[in-house]
Amino acid sequence: MVDLALIGVTKRFGRTTAVDDMSLSVNHGEFVVLLGPTGAGKTTTLRLIAGLERPSAGRVLIGGHDATSWTPAARDVAFVFQQYSLYPHLSVAENLAFPLQAPGRNVDPATIRRRVGDIAELLRISHKLDDPVTQLSGGEMQRVAIGRALVRQPAILLMDEPLSSLDAKLRDDLRIELKRIQTGLEATILYVTHDHAEALTLADRIGVLDRGRLVQIAEPREIYCRPKNLYVARRLGSPQINVLPADGIDFVAAPAGAAAMALRPEDIVIGGNGHRADLVRVERLGAETVLHVRFGAHDLRALLPPGSTLPEGDSVSLSIDNRAAHFFTADGERLEEACVS
Amino acid sequence: MAEIRVHNLLKRFGAFIAVKGVSLTVADGDFFVLLGPSGCGKTTTLRMIAGLEIPTEGEIRVGGEDVTFRRAAQRDIAFVFQLFALYPHMNVRDNLLFPLKAQGVARRERQARLAEVARLLRIDQILRRPVGGLSSGDRQRVALGRAIIRRPKAFLMDEPLGALDTEFRELMAEELRALHDRIAATTVYVTHDQTEAMAMATRIAVMDRGNVLQVGTPAEIYERPATRFVAGFVGTPVMNFLPVRLPVAAGTRRVVIDGAEVTVRPLREVPARGETVLGVRPEHVALADDGPLRGQIYGLEYMGARQIVTVETAAGHVKVRVPAGERLRIGENVGLRPDPSRAHLFDAATERALVMGNADG
Numbered sequence: 117m118v119d120l121a122l123i124g125v126t127k128r129f130g131r132t133t134a135v136d137d138m139s140l141s142v143n144h145g146e147f148v149v150l151l152g153p154t155g156a157g158k159t160t161t162l163r164l165i166a167g168l169e170r171p172s173a174g175r176v177l178i179g180g181h182d183a184t185s186w187t188p189a190a191r192d193v194a195f196v197f198q199q200y201s202l203y204p205h206l207s208v209a210e211n212l213a214f215p216l217q218a219p220g221r222n223v224d225p226a227t228i229r230r231r232v233g234d235i236a237e238l239l240r241i242s243h244k245l246d247d248p249v250t251q252l253s254g255g256e257m258q259r260v261a262i263g264r265a266l267v268r269q270p271a272i273l274l275m276d277e278p279l280s281s282l283d284a285k286l287r288d289d290l291r292i293e294l295k296r297i298q299t300g301l302e303a304t305i306l307y308v309t310h311d312h313a314e315a316l317t318l319a320d321r322i323g324v325l326d327r328g329r330l331v332q333i334a335e336p337r338e339i340y341c342r343p344k345n346l347y348v349a350r351r352l353g354s355p356q357i358n359v360l361p362a363d364g365i366d367f368v369a370a371p372a373g374a375a376a377m378a379l380r381p382e383d384i385v386i387g388g389n390g391h392r393a394d395l396v397r398v399e400r401l402g403a404e405t406v407l408h409v410r411f412g413a414h415d416l417r418a419l420l421p422p423g424s425t426l427p428e429g430d431s432v433s434l435s436i437d438n439r440a441a442h443f444f445t446a447d448g449e450r451l452e453e454a455c456v457s
Numbered sequence: 458m459a460e461i462r463v464h465n466l467l468k469r470f471g472a473f474i475a476v477k478g479v480s481l482t483v484a485d486g487d488f489f490v491l492l493g494p495s496g497c498g499k500t501t502t503l504r505m506i507a508g509l510e511i512p513t514e515g516e517i518r519v520g521g522e523d524v525t526f527r528r529a530a531q532r533d534i535a536f537v538f539q540l541f542a543l544y545p546h547m548n549v550r551d552n553l554l555f556p557l558k559a560q561g562v563a564r565r566e567r568q569a570r571l572a573e574v575a576r577l578l579r580i581d582q583i584l585r586r587p588v589g590g591l592s593s594g595d596r597q598r599v600a601l602g603r604a605i606i607r608r609p610k611a612f613l614m615d616e617p618l619g620a621l622d623t624e625f626r627e628l629m630a631e632e633l634r635a636l637h638d639r640i641a642a643t644t645v646y647v648t649h650d651q652t653e654a655m656a657m658a659t660r661i662a663v664m665d666r667g668n669v670l671q672v673g674t675p676a677e678i679y680e681r682p683a684t685r686f687v688a689g690f691v692g693t694p695v696m697n698f699l700p701v702r703l704p705v706a707a708g709t710r711r712v713v714i715d716g717a718e719v720t721v722r723p724l725r726e727v728p729a730r731g732e733t734v735l736g737v738r739p740e741h742v743a744l745a746d747d748g749p750l751r752g753q754i755y756g757l758e759y760m761g762a763r764q765i766v767t768v769e770t771a772a773g774h775v776k777v778r779v780p781a782g783e784r785l786r787i788g789e790n791v792g793l794r795p796d797p798s799r800a801h802l803f804d805a806a807t808e809r810a811l812v813m814g815n816a817d818g
Binding site: 154 | 691
């Protein structure tokens, strides 16, 4: 069941096209993440769905109905922002209850209490229900903000980088919680971020945006292993994928029509019986180590898995599984199937 | 370029002590990172080195000279701020030359240095462009160029990449470090981002609440953290910490975690009050059916080259790093085995890492 669909939606601001002929559907209970750098059109897309912007062209469907001209209130979507917006003079419980007390909702007090209790438990903030929100930590505040969006059981949840203002540890924890909550509630979520790790870990499907256009939408493993073009290949993965001319590595044969080859750092195997390359720098990142090597005329990043023995001296032996190389045309479009991982 | 020495540096703002007697030596050519959470005193320390704050107590030496009370402009140090403070009405070339004109450097010398900086930063082709139309990466390079062209004794940088998108930040970090390798400039760099610190630093000082907790190479900090705070601050996902409630004796090779016996290296000292915490990184825990700890898979995070599994155990959540290809599912029962040679014990009361012997004796 499709809960949300954009059909050929375009949004122009003066001469700038922020969203360009976008078609996208999000199924009931699905977690879709839109990934792209600043200015790719992520936030505008969310605002178009929420009804905070009107499209210049195209239609927005919610629950199968054309919602293009509906008011934000009529759309039954909830929005969670990067900066949590809570009522500072209210307690956690009062903040959570607030959306249910809006005039016209007619939710009875017993139901409100039950729903607030349930959501607080889900978000592990039951013990803080009576605290003023100003006494909460950043992570707790963001959980309350998410809880406030969930409590009224909206058809669709829109999230705009909701974790980006939190510190790394908290972000890691909340990411897992958010995914569990979404799965448990079968919530339909459209989430935008510029953080590829967040996209890979949260999404059922990732949509990659480039200057207002949806370039590719697919499951995380699919999009990582078979990026549709060079732009997508570069958006996902850390360290970033190596891109070099198609004939840049003499022992990896390029198919006809290939202009560029791309290699994931983890697909460059160091050690054993391979080809000689100069070792430029060893970057020890803790669990993993990145080797910067020079092979012929090209600088490459190779990722060593945890527990690897570090090479000594100023050269290494490298090999590449032929199937691991991605090839692209001069226009950057994908040529061959590839992916070993 | 020069060595920077900081001795017993203390900074008081009214009743609040931001920096509590910090001593550090930044060797000539070091890429030295001050790492810590916001409010740890790292930026205040940097600003005192720059001459933007006067220390309440202590001494600062640059290249052997006492500069503690010297004005910022007289320290011959370049400060690169977060974001790119460029003159918008000038082109790239004029932005770069500005500091030299202000110093009265001769025209010939100016041209020679401009050529050198343009080559180092690979910005030859944009010298005539107005800075307004540049990409953020090029703007950052020009801002750096303006610092380099003066040939200062040292560079100070305060989260210069903080405002960039994650992906772009990685590339700029790589470039900054490559630049450092080419010109071997003494650099003090402030960040709260441990990945950035690990990737760039020759040495790291980890700070918390006004104190330096540990100074070392990235590998030393990662492999032999001095305190639980350092252990938890460096590394992603963070180290797993599991409480050991039963007291441990010197020489012990086993600790009990929620009824299960976990093998560790022999303990060479005894914690003051008995309670300890076992710390083990996600890459040093193996999924093993016969492992001493058991739990249920709580979360799975696919990350392309890697995968993180969160396991709910009776002692708390444990994160395990596994290859991306391994297919697991939420709810699955698994056994966990921490690598005995890579597990740490911390004193629960003082948070200090306890001294341990080798795995084999």
